[in-house]
Amino acid sequence: xxxxxxxxVPIAAYLILAAALFSVGVAAFLIKRNLITIFMSIELMLNxxxxxxxxxxxxxxxxSGQIFVFFVMVVAAAEAAVGLAIIIAIFRTRQTxxxxxxxxxxx
Amino acid sequence: MQLALFLIFGGLAxxxxxxxxxxxxxxxxxLSLVVVMMSLAVLYWSLGAEFxxxxxxIVYSGAIMVFFVFVIMLLNAGEEERTHGSRAAYIVxxxxxxxxxxxxxxxxxxxxxxxGSSNIGGYxxxxxxxxxxxxxxxxxxxLLPFEVTSxxxxxxxxxxxxxxxxxx
Amino acid sequence: xxxxxxxxxxxxxxxxxxxxVLVLTxxxxxxxxxxxxxxxxxxxxxWGPSRVGPFGLMQPMADGIKLFLKEDLLPIAxxxxxxxxxxxxxxxxxxxxxxxxxxxxxxxxxxxxxFQIADLNIGLLVILGITSIGVYGIxxxxxxxxxxxxxxxxxxxxxxxxxxxxxxxxxLVGVVLRAQSLSLRDIVNSQSAHGMLSWNVFGGFQxxxxxxxxxxxxxxxxxxxxxxxxxESELVAGYHTEYSxxxxxxxxxxxxxxxxxxxxVASLLFFGGASSPLGHLLPDNFGGPFLxxxxxILWFIAKVLFFLLLYIWVRGTLxxxxxxxxxxxxxxxxxxxxxxxxVVTSLVMxxxx
Numbered sequence: 073x074x075x076x077x078x079x080x081v082p083i084a085a086y087l088i089l090a091a092a093l094f095s096v097g098v099a100a101f102l103i104k105r106n107l108i109t110i111f112m113s114i115e116l117m118l119n120x121x122x123x124x125x126x127x128x129x130x131x132x133x134x135x136s137g138q139i140f141v142f143f144v145m146v147v148a149a150a151e152a153a154v155g156l157a158i159i160i161a162i163f164r165t166r167q168t169x170x171x172x173x174x175x176x177x178x179x
Numbered sequence: 180m181q182l183a184l185f186l187i188f189g190g191l192a193x194x195x196x197x198x199x200x201x202x203x204x205x206x207x208x209x210l211s212l213v214v215v216m217m218s219l220a221v222l223y224w225s226l227g228a229e230f231x232x233x234x235x236x237i238v239y240s241g242a243i244m245v246f247f248v249f250v251i252m253l254l255n256a257g258e259e260e261r262t263h264g265s266r267a268a269y270i271v272x273x274x275x276x277x278x279x280x281x282x283x284x285x286x287x288x289x290x291x292x293x294x295g296s297s298n299i300g301g302y303x304x305x306x307x308x309x310x311x312x313x314x315x316x317x318x319x320x321x322l323l324p325f326e327v328t329s330x331x332x333x334x335x336x337x338x339x340x341x342x343x344x345x346x347x
Numbered sequence: 348x349x350x351x352x353x354x355x356x357x358x359x360x361x362x363x364x365x366x367x368v369l370v371l372t373x374x375x376x377x378x379x380x381x382x383x384x385x386x387x388x389x390x391x392x393x394w395g396p397s398r399v400g401p402f403g404l405m406q407p408m409a410d411g412i413k414l415f416l417k418e419d420l421l422p423i424a425x426x427x428x429x430x431x432x433x434x435x436x437x438x439x440x441x442x443x444x445x446x447x448x449x450x451x452x453x454x455x456x457x458x459x460x461x462f463q464i465a466d467l468n469i470g471l472l473v474i475l476g477i478t479s480i481g482v483y484g485i486x487x488x489x490x491x492x493x494x495x496x497x498x499x500x501x502x503x504x505x506x507x508x509x510x511x512x513x514x515x516x517x518x519l520v521g522v523v524l525r526a527q528s529l530s531l532r533d534i535v536n537s538q539s540a541h542g543m544l545s546w547n548v549f550g551g552f553q554x555x556x557x558x559x560x561x562x563x564x565x566x567x568x569x570x571x572x573x574x575x576x577x578x579e580s581e582l583v584a585g586y587h588t589e590y591s592x593x594x595x596x597x598x599x600x601x602x603x604x605x606x607x608x609x610x611x612v613a614s615l616l617f618f619g620g621a622s623s624p625l626g627h628l629l630p631d632n633f634g635g636p637f638l639x640x641x642x643x644i645l646w647f648i649a650k651v652l653f654f655l656l657l658y659i660w661v662r663g664t665l666x667x668x669x670x671x672x673x674x675x676x677x678x679x680x681x682x683x684x685x686x687x688x689x690v691v692t693s694l695v696m697x698x699x700x
Contacts, residue, residue, distance in 0.1 A: 081185045084291035086222070089189045091283035093215065095276040096196040100208075102272030108205045108251055112212050115243065116196060119219055122235075130226040131295060135312045138228050139321065142313070145238050146328045150335035152243045156250050157342035163254050164345075206429070206490070213483070233472035237516075241479025242509070245486065249505055252490045252498070310469070310529060 086127040093120035107159050107169045111152075118148050184225045188218035209247045216240045230310045360459040365446070368464060372445050376603045377407035383659045390663035411596075419592040422492060429491035434590065434597035437484025441604035444477040448611045449532050451621045451643040462621075462644065463532065470531040471523065474612060475516055478567060482508050484601065485569075485586050492589035500585030503575050503670065508567055510677045515563035517685035518556045521692040522616045525551050531615055539622035546624075548617040552695075555688045557617045559681050561657075564609040566677065568602060571662035575670055610654035614647065621647040 097120060100113035122141045129137025159169070166174055195214035202208045216239045224232035287294070317325050351359070381396065381403065388395025396403035421430070447470040451462035460466060467473055482505055489501020523529060525547060526537040538546050547553040566573040577585030587598045614620055621643035668676070 080296040081181050082291055082296040083294040084287045085185060085189070086226070087287040087294070088284045089192065089222075091280055091287065092193055093196050094283070095280035096193075096200055098279060099272050099276035100196075100200045102268045102275070103200070104208075106205050108247065108254075109199075109208050112199065112205075112208055112247060115239075116199065116212060116215065119216060119239070122231075123219055123222065126223050126226050126228050126231060129228065135309070135316060138231050138309075138313060139316060141228075141231050142234065142317070143324065143328060145234060146332065149238055149243055150328075150332050152246055153335050153339040154342070156246060157339035159250065160254070160343045169254065210429075210483075210487075217480075229467070229469050230472075233469045233476055236476035237472065237479055241476060241482070241512075245479070245482050245505065245509060248483070248486055248490075249502070252486065252502065 083127050083131050087124055090120045090123040090127070093117075093123070105170050105172060107162070107171055107174065108156075110171065111155050111159065115148065115152070118144060181225055184221060188221040188225075191215075191218040192222070205251050206248065209244060209251060212247075213240050213244050216244065228309065230313055357459055360456070360461070361464070364459075364461065364464050368445060369442065372442060372604060372607065373600070375607055376600050377411065379603045379607065379655055380410070380599075381406050382655065383662075386656060386659045387663050390660070414592060414596040417592040419594065420589075422494070422589050424493040425589065426491035426493065429487050430589075431594070433484050433488035433491060434587075434594045434601070435484075436487070437481060437601040438597040438604070440477050440481035440484065441601040441608065444474045444608050445604070445611065447473050447531055448608075448615065449535060449620060450647055451640060453532070454640045462640075466530060466532050468528070468530045471519060471529045471534070471616075474608070475512075475519075478515075478605075478608075479508075479512060481601070481605070484598075488590070488598070489586040492586075494589050496582045496584075497586050497588045500577060500582045500588070503582075504569055504586055507569070507573065507575060507673065507677075510674060511563045511566040511573075511681070514559055514677060514681035514685050515567060517682065517689060518559035518563060519616060520685075520689045521553050521556045522547050522551070524689075524692055524696060525553070531620070535615055535620035535622060538619040542622070543619075543624040546617065546619045553617060553688075553692070555684065556692075557613070559685050559688065560613060560617070563677070563681060564613070565658070565661065566673070568605040568609055570602075570606065570658060572665040572667055573673060574667060575673055606655060606658055607651065610651045610658070611647075613654050614650035618650050620650075 094117050097113045097117035100116065101110055104110050104113060122144055125137040125141045125144075129135060129141075162174060163169060168174065192215045195211040195218065198211035199208045199215070202211065216235060220232040220235040220240075223229075223235060384406070385395040385403065396406040399405040399409045421427070446464040447467055449463040449466065454461055485501050485504045485508070487501075489497040489499075489504070492498075522534060526534040528534060528537075538551070541550070544550045548557045565571075569575075569577065577587070582588075587595055590598060623642065623646050
């Protein structure tokens with residue numbers, strides 16, 4: 073094996089990748105106007121946080137971090153089911169997915 | 180090997196995330212999110228969390244994102260247009276996200292020696308299976324949270340059915 | 348090979364394994380199509396293809412050449428990139444899952460197991476995961492062709508595959524409980540003690556799980572009697588209505604490669620994989636080292652062939668389901684039955700230990 077094959081990656085690199093994914097998720101959450109895309113950027117943020125959990129679990133040599141990720145996945149699945157049902161209900165009444173036109177309280 | 184995996188799939192994940200931001204059509208955004216999730220699964224595997232890698236693929240990219248794509252197809256959501264609100268979001272959003280990124284990476288970089296570095300396959304590989312470890316913990320110490328989440332899922336299913344049903 | 352480092356040997360042998368398995372799988376796909384046409388023909392009291400070569404054995408080549416040379420149509424209204432990428436996803440996913448299948452007993456050459464591309468400790472989950480990714484190929488193909496029949500077919504296919512994935516995954520839990528591992532190699536080894544008697548379907552009392560798996564897998568691969576997504580009488584051709592030439596061939600190959608994967612998994616999980624049904628009745632080193640390595644592969648191929656024939660037999664025998672029947676069958680019958688199977692299996696195992 074050469075030195076490249078044995079090279080290790082600092083945990084900080086994983087964390088920075090997670091930070092990058094998280095901030096892209098935040099930006100997408102703020103900028104996107106489509107309800108479904110906004111929902112997807114929430115999923116992206118959850119995934120970024122999961123990566124930090126796994127990286128820390130690796131660092132501390134414990135599985136607790138991985139169990140956290142497991143629960144986050146389960147809750148994300150439940151959240152996606154309810155969220156998408158709400159989106160379908162909104163689309164039925166408003167015929168649009170643009171968040172600027174779904175300010176129900178004002179109209 | 181670890182470095183190569185990190186460079187390839189970390190790069191893929193970052194590219195997918197940025198593509199999600201840039202694409203106008205929701206289905207393209209959804210597919211780039213799938214790419215992010217698949218490459219995260221590989222990263223999980225390289226960090227010694229093979230069970231999570233598998234469940235990431237099965238749960239996230241195989242179920243949740245299929246559901247998203249399904250809803251996009253069903254509602255036939257078109258491209259989004261720029262509006263008033265989006266311009267305000269541009270002014271706040273990009274600097275805010277950049278500030279979060281800079282802050283987090285500053286913290287991580289300043290603590291990088293304390294964080295150490297990773298080695299491929301993780302630490303549990305040779306001793307015992309990761310899955311055995313996780314399941315032992317889940318079904319003994321964390322049994323109550325496990326059952327509570329299953330009830331949560333049941334409630335979520337019922338809620339989704341009630342919400343998405345047509346009015347009689 | 349002595350001047351190569353272990354890493355280089357590993358790399359070379361792995362690439363060789365991948366290429367050999369890929370070529371063999373594609374050949375098997377081509378000849379499964381021929382097998383289906385011949386066998387279905389005999390079921391329906393006709394000959395099947397018999398003109399090209401002896402017994403029609405060159406028919407797959409002729410079909411391949413025909414599909415290669417046809418014009419590749421691209422509808423104007425189609426979403427170009429997704430339309431092109433969808434068949435690639437479908438074919439790639441169906442071919443990847445073969446990589447964790449152990450074809451024979453552990454046989455090391457230069458430190459590398461030559462009868463399995465990768466022995467992962469989550470092999471079973473990998474197969475399930477790859478199958479669930481394969482849904483994208485079908486969903487995107489229907490959406491991007493901008494055709495209502497294709498869209499309806501792909502919506503049907505997607506919801507059918509997601510629904511039956513649950514029953515499929517749950518039916519395998521009993522097997523995993525018995526083997527106490529997710530690695531396919533361990534699952535096979537757990538059934539190889541007394542030949543046929545220790546197979547999961549007989550000795551392991553997993554026959555309920557086996558039938559759930561079989562039915563759910565038929566629905567997963569969109570085969571008769573669950574071939575609603577491509578019901579000709581309702582939907583023209585379903586999700587691949589707009590596809591032609593090689594792109595159509597990719598979907599076609601993906602379907603048959605999925606069939607082969609399902610047959611492999613069924614024989615691995617329930618019928619002992621590459622282990623002999625006779626157990627140790629034959630001496631273990633029967634006929635020297637070469638035959639000991641080859642016999643398990645022959646058993647495996649025989650089992651896979653049996654499941655492929657079963658596929659075709661079912662297609663030739665059963666009529667198509669109605670769509671609501673399909674859904675209620677999956678959700679109201681298969682899923683509760685799979686759960687009951689898990690409960691009973693784990694109770695028996697807990698009482699025995």
